[in-house]
Amino acid sequence: MAITVVGSVAFDSIETPAGRRDRCLGGAATYFALAASYFTSVRVIAVVGEDFGRRQEAVFLARNIDIQGIEHAAGKSFFWEGSYLDNLNEAKTHSTELNVFGAFQPKVPEAYRDSEFLFLANIDPVLQRRVREAMPQARLVAGDTMNYWIKDHKSALLEVLKGLDILLINDTETRMLAGNPNLVLAARAVLAMGPRMLVVKHGEYGATFFHSTSPKGQSAERTFRAPALPLEEVVDPTGAGDSFAGGFFGYLAAQPELTPAVFRRAMFYGSVMGSFTVERFGTERLQQLSRAEIDARFNLFRELTHLD
Amino acid sequence: MAITVVGSVAFDSIETPAGRRDRCLGGAATYFALAASYFTSVRVIAVVGEDFGRRQEAVFLARNIDIQGIEHAAGKSFFWEGSYLDNLNEAKTHSTELNVFGAFQPKVPEAYRDSEFLFLANIDPVLQRRVREAMPQARLVAGDTMNYWIKDHKSALLEVLKGLDILLINDTETRMLAGNPNLVLAARAVLAMGPRMLVVKHGEYGATFFHSTSPKGQSAERTFRAPALPLEEVVDPTGAGDSFAGGFFGYLAAQPELTPAVFRRAMFYGSVMGSFTVERFGTERLQQLSRAEIDARFNLFRELTHLD
Numbered sequence: 001m002a003i004t005v006v007g008s009v010a011f012d013s014i015e016t017p018a019g020r021r022d023r024c025l026g027g028a029a030t031y032f033a034l035a036a037s038y039f040t041s042v043r044v045i046a047v048v049g050e051d052f053g054r055r056q057e058a059v060f061l062a063r064n065i066d067i068q069g070i071e072h073a074a075g076k077s078f079f080w081e082g083s084y085l086d087n088l089n090e091a092k093t094h095s096t097e098l099n100v101f102g103a104f105q106p107k108v109p110e111a112y113r114d115s116e117f118l119f120l121a122n123i124d125p126v127l128q129r130r131v132r133e134a135m136p137q138a139r140l141v142a143g144d145t146m147n148y149w150i151k152d153h154k155s156a157l158l159e160v161l162k163g164l165d166i167l168l169i170n171d172t173e174t175r176m177l178a179g180n181p182n183l184v185l186a187a188r189a190v191l192a193m194g195p196r197m198l199v200v201k202h203g204e205y206g207a208t209f210f211h212s213t214s215p216k217g218q219s220a221e222r223t224f225r226a227p228a229l230p231l232e233e234v235v236d237p238t239g240a241g242d243s244f245a246g247g248f249f250g251y252l253a254a255q256p257e258l259t260p261a262v263f264r265r266a267m268f269y270g271s272v273m274g275s276f277t278v279e280r281f282g283t284e285r286l287q288q289l290s291r292a293e294i295d296a297r298f299n300l301f302r303e304l305t306h307l308d
Numbered sequence: 309m310a311i312t313v314v315g316s317v318a319f320d321s322i323e324t325p326a327g328r329r330d331r332c333l334g335g336a337a338t339y340f341a342l343a344a345s346y347f348t349s350v351r352v353i354a355v356v357g358e359d360f361g362r363r364q365e366a367v368f369l370a371r372n373i374d375i376q377g378i379e380h381a382a383g384k385s386f387f388w389e390g391s392y393l394d395n396l397n398e399a400k401t402h403s404t405e406l407n408v409f410g411a412f413q414p415k416v417p418e419a420y421r422d423s424e425f426l427f428l429a430n431i432d433p434v435l436q437r438r439v440r441e442a443m444p445q446a447r448l449v450a451g452d453t454m455n456y457w458i459k460d461h462k463s464a465l466l467e468v469l470k471g472l473d474i475l476l477i478n479d480t481e482t483r484m485l486a487g488n489p490n491l492v493l494a495a496r497a498v499l500a501m502g503p504r505m506l507v508v509k510h511g512e513y514g515a516t517f518f519h520s521t522s523p524k525g526q527s528a529e530r531t532f533r534a535p536a537l538p539l540e541e542v543v544d545p546t547g548a549g550d551s552f553a554g555g556f557f558g559y560l561a562a563q564p565e566l567t568p569a570v571f572r573r574a575m576f577y578g579s580v581m582g583s584f585t586v587e588r589f590g591t592e593r594l595q596q597l598s599r600a601e602i603d604a605r606f607n608l609f610r611e612l613t614h615l616d
Contacts (some may be wrong), residue, residue: 040411080425088489133398146368153613180538181396182539182542183538183542184538184539184540187538200515204491205510205513205514206513208538222611222612223538223611223612224612225538225612225613226613227533227535227537227613228493230491230492230516230531230533231490231492232490232492232493234490239370246557264615268615295495302615303530304530304531304532304533305533305534305535305613305614306613306614306615307534307569307572307573307576308569
């Protein structure tokens, strides 16, 4: 099944202990789409500026990603500059320029309207909601958000949560959204806000899958924790969470049936895609994977955590 | 096989968001011994003061723990006071009184000298080494340490590491000991200091087992990660790491053969015992478990992390 993703396509300048890259292709929708493209067909809704040209387009096209929903506007693309010099687990933001993203009005191309899977990457919840409403046919809707929207745009965000099947956020965001420092209680509070399922990403420690116990939640079974691989070299953590989401949702979209076992495997594929992303700067690693490499790492994760 | 453990037996005053306990029985050797006692017979070497009486003894005796190695000295027992009001993952120490522990000279009772398993809990590395040398028959020796010894007593600690089969420490201690922020590289550096195996405890995220690739390391196979259970209520995190060590080492000591599969299961039993400890204050939960409860939680951990 095809996935439509709406979110940022951007340029990032990144500095880590391993080095520096200026204006490399980034953005949540980019990482998500590349990661998901190894599992299913992906369609992107975003806006870019005049600095987004053939070279950037080629990255999507090489992975057969549909970019007719990427609108070209006058001005510059979204730009983020950050570093991870002191702590590889937390980016220090030096600069965020919304540029063309500031006036983004997502439009859903006619050809995207049969997408059964919809991913609302981390953008203004007002826009997330608009896209969700424009795509009523979507039968599984997942989304991400961040501390900024939780703190200052909570009522708009709560409206989005009502329309989500799956929310994917990190530990801090879960606790902040629920106002509860205990992760299990916070997860339960978040599930009561709308989503049937919640994936809490723990960075280098993996991710936990929670589901509501309501009758609607029968496609998933109890809490599940997927590992992350302890890595010898983390070159650049940027995009790991979006890559997790792409692997997770991409794998789901490619399955004939969404059984509890499928959700468990999706969590593992999410961790796998995140682990590849951090091995190189930006999307470098995500651009040149093979499904065989992905499945080999999936098996490594299984060996890393399974008793028998 | 019997385990001998040397370490602190103490009184703790603890404050957490769930409440407060004054002068409850604590100490690394206490948590370790109680946790291990559900798997095998345990013998304790420690020193206590005149405040340690029948009531405290009864806690050990109820679990059939051999306490003839607990020396009674004039004065007060080791005392620790701490709180976890802001962060359940990190204790804030208000007071540490070594008391009789300050002049502790561990003596190994004759009846302990056939112990094939030896655990050196977190005490002065000079004492750890002395006990290790006094028990040459021990065929599997594991130990713990902490930031204080790593920072200010490193050369004595390095001597201890040479005599260890397994070191169990947390993330921060591993990075500090190796002087490397990357966990995998830090683990490799620690293994080069002597221990064949390293268990890095991640608190609420579980623990990772690393082993050296030297021919000596054939009893274990590649890296393994055990989960921690996301808990609804963490009442008191004190002793979770020592309980992990007790479950891990206790399970090992009870097995006829130390295969790679046994080490994996031991990691799970470590996590299981840690998860029980934090459910109540001090050693309250560890005093009243059953092996059936332990195995039920072991199965829950398996379900929580296994794909099929």
